[in-house]
Amino acid sequence: MLVRRIEADEKTAGGIIIPDTAKEKPSEGEVIAIGPGARNEAGQLQPLDVRVGDRILFGKWSGTEIKLDGQDLIIMKESDVMGVIEQAATLKKAA
Secondary structure: OEEEEOOOOOEOOOOOEOOHHHOOOOOEEEEEEOOOOEEOOOOOEEOOOOOOOOEEEEOOOOOEEEEEOOEEEEEOOHHHEEEEEOHHHHOOOOO
8 A cells, every 4th residue: 555644743732843853754644545455375355444545553664665756655565554543533522
């Protein structure tokens, strides 16, 4: 699958601005393309559980970084995905 990193905020919750040199690469991304699936040990095609448009969490050293049409992207296996972020869970309800 092909993933685009989602950049983290440049400020902390306390309002401290984080310089570029101190930032770590984000381990959150958006799936922008997937293949047909992976083959299991019996040679059968297993479809992926991740869909295009999903926001995912992945390990710090997951995948292979590439540059395509001026964008920094990551090619990775579904096994590198630690979890899918549900959009509804990240929204705060107005009080």
